Amino acid sequence: MPTALIIGASRGIGLELVRQYVVDGWRVIATARDDAGRDRIQALGAQCLRVDVANPISVSSFEWMLDGEKLDLALYVAGVIDHNAANTPPTKDAFDRVMHTNVMGAMMVIPQVAPMVEAADGVFACISSVMGSLQGTRSSDAALYRISKAALNMVVRTSQPEYPRLRMVAMHPGWVQTEMGGANATLTPEQAVTRMRQTLAHIKPEQAGQFLSYDGSTIAW
Numbered sequence: 001m002p003t004a005l006i007i008g009a010s011r012g013i014g015l016e017l018v019r020q021y022v023v024d025g026w027r028v029i030a031t032a033r034d035d036a037g038r039d040r041i042q043a044l045g046a047q048c049l050r051v052d053v054a055n056p057i058s059v060s061s062f063e064w065m066l067d068g069e070k071l072d073l074a075l076y077v078a079g080v081i082d083h084n085a086a087n088t089p090p091t092k093d094a095f096d097r098v099m100h101t102n103v104m105g106a107m108m109v110i111p112q113v114a115p116m117v118e119a120a121d122g123v124f125a126c127i128s129s130v131m132g133s134l135q136g137t138r139s140s141d142a143a144l145y146r147i148s149k150a151a152l153n154m155v156v157r158t159s160q161p162e163y164p165r166l167r168m169v170a171m172h173p174g175w176v177q178t179e180m181g182g183a184n185a186t187l188t189p190e191q192a193v194t195r196m197r198q199t200l201a202h203i204k205p206e207q208a209g210q211f212l213s214y215d216g217s218t219i220a221w
């Protein structure tokens with residue numbers, strides 16, 4: 001039975017990933033920050049760990065909590081958005097919240113978890129966004145979020161060479177109907193996650209370190 005680790009799974013895309021992998025027969029370990037999230041994860045039949053990726057004390061015990069697991073798949077899904085454009089200076093709180101969650105958390109998780117994924121010759125995907133594409137950016141809407149996802153993409157690029165047996169990708173999940181994506185998004189979580197899972201199941205070694213969309217197409221950095 002393959003094992004998946006889903007980091008940031010209390011709701012939205014992460015929770016749907018938990019649901020679909022459990023239905024598909026995987027053993028799933030997922031993380032939440034509060035009791036309500038834990039209950040939703042456990043109700044789907046997954047094991048839940050309590051991790052706040054923006055809190056270094058919380059996230060630094062992740063390796064210990066996982067205790068030598070071999071992971072076929074790890075997904076860094078946790079993320080937050082700030083909607084201000086580039087003509088509005090970020091508050092320190094907004095900067096810290098977005099950059100700690102979207103970037104620092106990934107940088108703290110990867111060294112702890114990547115060796116467990118390498119042990120299974122597995123895949124590690126960081127859920128990024130097309131809004132982090134430097135080449136694709138024509139707007140300053142949600143500037144801090146865009147900057148954080150561009151930085152997350154560089155986390156993937158810089159981490160991949162350290163873990164040569166790992167296939168590590170940055171993945172855009174599509175525009176998805178979640179609290180972050182809003183009701184007008186084009187994809188339901190079920191649709192997005194179905195395509196993401198198909199793509200993740202077929203990541204080739206030559207795609208390691210790439211920026212992929214949920215449908216498997218390559219996105220320009």
Ligand SMILES: NC(=O)c1ccc[n+]([C@@H]2O[C@H](COP(=O)([O-])OP(=O)(O)OC[C@H]3O[C@@H](n4cnc5c(N)ncnc54)[C@H](OP(=O)(O)O)[C@@H]3O)[C@@H](O)[C@H]2O)c1
Pocket residue numbers: 007008009010011012013014032033034037051052053054055077078079080101127128129130172173174175176177178179180181182185
């Ligand atoms: N929805 C879209 O259209 C879209 C498009 C492109 C990229 N994305 C990316 O996809 C990922 C999931 O987004 P979503 O749409 O599912 O958003 P969401 O519904 O707002 O869910 C965000 C998830 O991240 C978790 N999280 C936030 N801060 C965290 C922290 N400090 N520690 C641990 N977990 C934390 C939340 O947990 P709590 O319940 O504890 O807050 C929640 O499970 C994000 O990285 C987002 O940037 C989404």
